Amino acid sequence: MTRGTRRTAVLKVGGVGVLAALLFAGGLQLASAGENGRPATTAAQTVNCPTVRDKLPAVPAAASAQVERELANLDQEIARQNERLARLAVRPEGGPNFVNNAILGPLRSKRIAVLDRIEIAFNRIGAQRPDLDALATCSLNAPGVPSAVNGGAQGGTGGQNGDVGGQNGDAGGQNGDAGGAARTVDCPRVTLPDVPAAAAAQVQAELATLDKQIAEANARLARLAVRPEGGPAFIDNAVLGPLRSKRVAALDRIEIAFNRVGAQRPDLDALATCGLD
Known part of the structure; x- marks a missing residue:
């Protein structure tokens, strides 16, 4: 299935958020088609984690790349858990x-490790080490509420699909300046017609998958900002190309979810290709 370019949308089940929201997150909301293309029906929950970027002091230039990488890791983990919650909404266990025990506890442990690495990045260059301990614990949002994310230094990173966080731009605007160089992917928003109730859970899960893919690609870009590799075409070949292939598959599954319940299959081909912010 061939896919071109346009910008990623939100599904509010009821909208990534994100990631989201958090699809973003899994915790998408389906709202009416008039509001970001999301119809109203049952929504999955999303994780509710404290944002970190806006709690940081000024980030020294020498630490900014490492901090950006760790903030991307936090957002990637939010997207991952929101995808899990979206799938639990389809198949409870x-x-x-x-x-x-299976989501919030392990998520806290992972956040402790990432937050510690951010503190160490300050300390390593002689800057005062911030105290981020209080930001490790997450709870759950109400169904359909997107997760807040940290975003990229120059804008939002994800949550474009209703689950990971914040209507596509919350992240960058609310969360201070980490000063850094990492770029983020710029994917079309996935705007959908009314989602039939029988297809809503599957659509939420796939939107969560899209946001997770965005978060993973942004984490890779953040790592490349710290340790560049490859030639001029490396990002196209190693990040954007694989991301497009994954989006093709997820978008196709969304179309099939409509078709399976007898609804008109939307044409999402133009939403597969992403660029860079």
């Missing part, structure tokens, strides 16, 4: 403590 475990008992009443499953989400705490």
Whole structure:
């Protein structure tokens, strides 16, 4: 299936958010087609994590690339867990403590490690080490509420699809300046017609997948800002090309979800290709 370019949308099940929102996040909302193409029906929950970028002091230039990489890791982890929550909305498992034990607990442990690396990045160059301990613990948003994310230094990183966070730009605007050089992917927003209730859970899960892919690509770009590799075509070949292939598959599954319940199959081909912010 061939796909061209335009910009990624939001589905509010009810809208990535993100990632999101958080698809972004899994925790998408489907709203009416008039609002970001999302119809109203049941939505998955998303993780509610404290933003970090806006809690940081001024980031020294010598630490900015490392800080950007770790902020991207935080957003990638949010996208990953929102995707899990979206899939749990389709196929529930475990008992009443499953989400705490299998998602929120491990997420806190991972955030502790990432936040510690951010603190060390300050300390290593002789700057005062910030105290980020209080930002490790996450809870859950109400169904359909997007996760807040940290975004890229020059704009939002994800959550374009209703689950990861913040209507495509929250992240960059609210979260201070990390001063850094990392670029982020610029993907078309996925605007959908009314989503039939019978297809909503599958569509949420796939929007969460799209946001996770964006977060993963942004994390790769953040790492490349720290340790460049390859020639001039490396990002196209190693980041944007594989991202397009993954989006083709996820968008195709969204189309099939409509078709499977007898609804008109939307044409999402033009939304597969991403560029760079």
